[in-house]
Amino acid sequence: MTVSTSRRGFLKAAAATGALLVVGLNAKGAFAAADGTTQINPFVKISEDGRVVAVIKHFEKGQGPATGLSTLIAEEIGVGMEQIDYEFAPSNPELYANLAFGQFQGTGGSTAMANSFLQYRSAGAAARELLKAAAAEAWGAEASALDIVDGVIIGNDQSAPLGEFVARAAALEAPAEPQLKSPDQWRLIGNPDVRRLDSEIKGNGQAMFAMDVHLPNQMIAMLARPPQSGGLVASFDDTEAQTVKGFIRAATLPNNAAVAVYAENTWAAIQAREALTVEWDLSQAETRSSAQIKEEIMAALEADAEFNVLKNDPAPMDKADKVIEQTFYFPLLAHAPMEPLNCTIEANEDGGITLHDGAQFPTGPHMALSQIFELPMEKVRIKTMLAGGSFGRRATPTADYQVEAALAFVITDRSRPVKLVWSREDDMRGGYYRPAFGHKVRVGLSDDGNIVAWDHRIAGQSIMKGTAFEGFSVRDGVDHSSVEGVSDTPYDIPGFHVGLTDTKKATSTLWWRSVGHTHTAYAMEVMMDMAARAVGRDAVEFRLAHLGDSKDQQRKAAVLKLAAEKANWGNPTAGRTQGVAVHKSFGSFVAEVIEISGGGAEDVQIEKVTCAVDCGIAVNPDVIKAQIEGGVGYGLGAAMRDEITLTGGVVDQFNFPDYEPLRIGDIGAIETHIMPSAEPPTGIGEPGTPPSAPALANAIAGAGQIVAVLPMVNDGISFA
Amino acid sequence: MSLTLKLNGVEHSVDAEPGTPLLWVIRDELKMTGTKFGCGVASCGSCTVHVDGAPVRSCQTYIEDLEGAEVTTIEAIGETDIGAAVQQAWKELDVVQCGYCQSGQIMSAVGLLSENPKPSVEDIHDYMNGNACRCATYQRIRAGIQRASEIMEG
Numbered sequence: 001m002t003v004s005t006s007r008r009g010f011l012k013a014a015a016a017t018g019a020l021l022v023v024g025l026n027a028k029g030a031f032a033a034a035d036g037t038t039q040i041n042p043f044v045k046i047s048e049d050g051r052v053v054a055v056i057k058h059f060e061k062g063q064g065p066a067t068g069l070s071t072l073i074a075e076e077i078g079v080g081m082e083q084i085d086y087e088f089a090p091s092n093p094e095l096y097a098n099l100a101f102g103q104f105q106g107t108g109g110s111t112a113m114a115n116s117f118l119q120y121r122s123a124g125a126a127a128r129e130l131l132k133a134a135a136a137e138a139w140g141a142e143a144s145a146l147d148i149v150d151g152v153i154i155g156n157d158q159s160a161p162l163g164e165f166v167a168r169a170a171a172l173e174a175p176a177e178p179q180l181k182s183p184d185q186w187r188l189i190g191n192p193d194v195r196r197l198d199s200e201i202k203g204n205g206q207a208m209f210a211m212d213v214h215l216p217n218q219m220i221a222m223l224a225r226p227p228q229s230g231g232l233v234a235s236f237d238d239t240e241a242q243t244v245k246g247f248i249r250a251a252t253l254p255n256n257a258a259v260a261v262y263a264e265n266t267w268a269a270i271q272a273r274e275a276l277t278v279e280w281d282l283s284q285a286e287t288r289s290s291a292q293i294k295e296e297i298m299a300a301l302e303a304d305a306e307f308n309v310l311k312n313d314p315a316p317m318d319k320a321d322k323v324i325e326q327t328f329y330f331p332l333l334a335h336a337p338m339e340p341l342n343c344t345i346e347a348n349e350d351g352g353i354t355l356h357d358g359a360q361f362p363t364g365p366h367m368a369l370s371q372i373f374e375l376p377m378e379k380v381r382i383k384t385m386l387a388g389g390s391f392g393r394r395a396t397p398t399a400d401y402q403v404e405a406a407l408a409f410v411i412t413d414r415s416r417p418v419k420l421v422w423s424r425e426d427d428m429r430g431g432y433y434r435p436a437f438g439h440k441v442r443v444g445l446s447d448d449g450n451i452v453a454w455d456h457r458i459a460g461q462s463i464m465k466g467t468a469f470e471g472f473s474v475r476d477g478v479d480h481s482s483v484e485g486v487s488d489t490p491y492d493i494p495g496f497h498v499g500l501t502d503t504k505k506a507t508s509t510l511w512w513r514s515v516g517h518t519h520t521a522y523a524m525e526v527m528m529d530m531a532a533r534a535v536g537r538d539a540v541e542f543r544l545a546h547l548g549d550s551k552d553q554q555r556k557a558a559v560l561k562l563a564a565e566k567a568n569w570g571n572p573t574a575g576r577t578q579g580v581a582v583h584k585s586f587g588s589f590v591a592e593v594i595e596i597s598g599g600g601a602e603d604v605q606i607e608k609v610t611c612a613v614d615c616g617i618a619v620n621p622d623v624i625k626a627q628i629e630g631g632v633g634y635g636l637g638a639a640m641r642d643e644i645t646l647t648g649g650v651v652d653q654f655n656f657p658d659y660e661p662l663r664i665g666d667i668g669a670i671e672t673h674i675m676p677s678a679e680p681p682t683g684i685g686e687p688g689t690p691p692s693a694p695a696l697a698n699a700i701a702g703a704g705q706i707v708a709v710l711p712m713v714n715d716g717i718s719f720a
Numbered sequence: 721m722s723l724t725l726k727l728n729g730v731e732h733s734v735d736a737e738p739g740t741p742l743l744w745v746i747r748d749e750l751k752m753t754g755t756k757f758g759c760g761v762a763s764c765g766s767c768t769v770h771v772d773g774a775p776v777r778s779c780q781t782y783i784e785d786l787e788g789a790e791v792t793t794i795e796a797i798g799e800t801d802i803g804a805a806v807q808q809a810w811k812e813l814d815v816v817q818c819g820y821c822q823s824g825q826i827m828s829a830v831g832l833l834s835e836n837p838k839p840s841v842e843d844i845h846d847y848m849n850g851n852a853c854r855c856a857t858y859q860r861i862r863a864g865i866q867r868a869s870e871i872m873e874g
Binding site: 060061062063064195196198199200201202203204205206207208209211212214245265266267270336337338339340386387388389390391423424622623626627629630632633634637655656657661662663664665666667669670 | 758
């Protein structure tokens with residue numbers, strides 16, 4: 001059997017189908033379904049009993065778009081949050097594209113709210129105008145005299161629940177440019193009392209994650225993968241596996257990348273896979289160790305940069321009265337979402353297939369499965385389930401685990417659905433890591449205490465190069481995701497030179513919550529502190545002095561001032577030390593002040609984190625706070641003690657005991673302050689992460705030690 | 721082997737090999753999916769259930785040891801006063817993000833409050849240390865337990 005597994009160029013294929021972004025208001029009229037539910041447009045369904053359903057084009061991994069986009073629809077129609085439900089959109093890159101990505105449906109780059117803000121409000125407003133027009137027609141009134149409040153259409157001395165007009169509204173033409181409510185009319189947008197729509201089901205066991213899919217007669221498949229990246233199956237022996245009750249069969253995937261073990265249930269699959277013996281062909285496999293990766297990166301920092309990303313002044317460092325220098329190292333990191341990767345594929349009666357998946361980038365697996373099964377796109381359906389975290393891991397340019405499931409399914413007779421399940425060990429050892437990076441920074445300072453030159457070298461493994469997403473991020477050889485947060489910093493830095501060298505990948509690499517900012521913010525903000533200290537200036541004052549009058553600079557300065565004020569900067573609790581960092585990422589500005597006890601010779605305890613965020617209009621303030629809290633914890637947990645290491649190409653870590661996640665006692669209170677703003681909403685899922693580790697490092701530096709190697713435990717820091 | 725498993729007050733006849741973790745009986749045989757698989761080695765707590773009222777990691781609890789025991793999962797914990805208080809607190813404070821670990825967090829929180837109705841922050845940290853949350857909702861878990869304690873006081 002010939003199975004196409006090439007993913008290269010699938011974005012080109014997407015682009016070739018042409019067309020612009022389809023904004024959901026072209027679904028003329030819509031249809032009245034048999035169950036009394038009317039699809040007003042691609043984003044809004046309303047049933048005759050008045051229930052509104054928001055159709056969510058983004059997936060929900062906890063970051064809040066199910067609540068956020070529903071809020072926009074409810075606001076514009078004029079219903080309360082208790083009157084709206086949500087469902088996840090099918091995979092359809094024409095109707096449900098991420099407007100920041102082109103014709104591609106996906107969630108990433110903290111764009112869910114930013115790209116949906118106008119679109120979903122417009123969809124809700126169109127629904128409102130249609131319902132008002134229908135009521136006006138029924139009542140012989142002017143639509144402009146009517147209003148919708150809490151799901152009731154009022155005006156013309158009459159009132160009736162909006163559900164009564166659903167069928168009539170469905171027959172009307174949608175307005176081309178529906179009038180949006182103005183901010184002074186908002187009751188839900190910006191309301192801190194709006195609650196998540198998915199809280200209850202996630203607290204009583206009813207929430208359905210992809211891992212919870214149980215299709216009739218399904219098989220569980222687990223894969224035996226090579227010990228090293230690039231290994232292939234030579235042969236396998238399943239004699240022992242056959243003694244496991246519930247074992248069905250084992251088979252090599254068509255691409256020779258793994259042996260699939262099929263079983264009646266998960267426990268049988270786990271046992272049978274353990275009992276399987278596989279001979280691997282490792283002739284093309286990766287054999288490098290993480291120590292070699294680090295050596296290569298550190299050596300690259302000392303050689304001429306491969307790419308001059310920014311070069312403003314030929315010899316600015318000569319003008320400096322004082323030069324400080326520091327190198328940094330950032331290790332490989334796993335994402336380790338709580339729900340191990342998994343998805344389920346079943347055959348449909350019409351010859352098509354359905355993928356059940358916590359699909360972060362539906363268009364990716366959609367196109368991949370279309371190729372593998374040689375089916376037209378419309379015969380491949382994706383049912384998006386809740387995702388138990390991702391932090392980037394469920395969005396790979398290769399659709400890695402969905403392709404594995406497809407290959408495991410395509411070699412069966414397709415009579416039984418196949419659910420592919422990864423174990424925690426599979427996840428920890430399965431590649432797609434935050435790449436390792438090194439930075440070497442020299443900062444030239446003047447006698448009057450200002451930056452006069454900044455020479456910044458970066459070396460590491462590109463995330464985007466060699467993937468289908470290369471075109472998005474790589475310009476003139478420079479992968480922007482390797483330098484973002486440095487080369488585009490809002491700080492006023494004269495004599496700014498940024499150089500980049502790509503080093504060879506030893507494993508597959510992937511974006512990890514906040515992508516390049518995971519390391520660039522650390523290098524920038526630790527360096528800013530070192531520079532301030534070198535010239536005897538306060539860390540906050542020094543930063544403010546290097547932020548000028550542009551809008552970005554003023555927004556960055558404002559969150560820094562707010563965090564400093566709320567944290568009582570300069571006056572820590574007795575016996576504690578403060579550190580600060582501020583960073584712009586994904587269009588948003590976040591400042592964090594961390595207060596620690598200990599440091600020096602004592603164990604460090606993170607006592608308090610005070611955050612200020614400007615992410616434009618705060619649609620769901622409490623979700624924003626939660627994302628900052630989570631982003632801080634995710635960044636700090638990794639910075640404190642996590643790394644993936646390789647020995648001879650083999651990953652050394654297995655499970656949480658050797659990739660210890662942040663625990664409840666690791667961080668004290670996190671306080672988040674939201675800057676009022678009339679700017680369009682920007683990212684919130686990721687921007688809390690970048691300043692967290694440098695703020696901690698700066699607090700530790702305040703207690704006497706520069707932390708230049710992550711995780712911090714590798715640089716001699718111990719935590720309480 | 722065939723045995724009777726009493727789960728959420730209902731007796732189920734279960735056919736499972738000795739050594740089968742309770743987790744997989746609950747999820748795959750009984751199709752109750754609120755109890756989650758996170759690590760399989762009792763280091764994340766996502767699979768926490770109660771056996772005779774006390775939290776255990778169901779991935780390391782074996783089916784042959786459960787004859788005559790009463791197992792309670794997230795699906796039924798709300799029927800207890802403490803379970804209802806914790807679930808109410810979780811909703812009030814929107815503790816959850818992705819939610820995958822939260823069944824286990826709630827089962828452990830109920831265990832804590834059953835033993836210690838007014839836990840200190842240190843008590844909470846000690847008791848909940850084995851329940852990992854990669855979304856880092858810990859601040860709200862801490863607040864949720866304190867709020868549940870208030871609700872229980874009435």
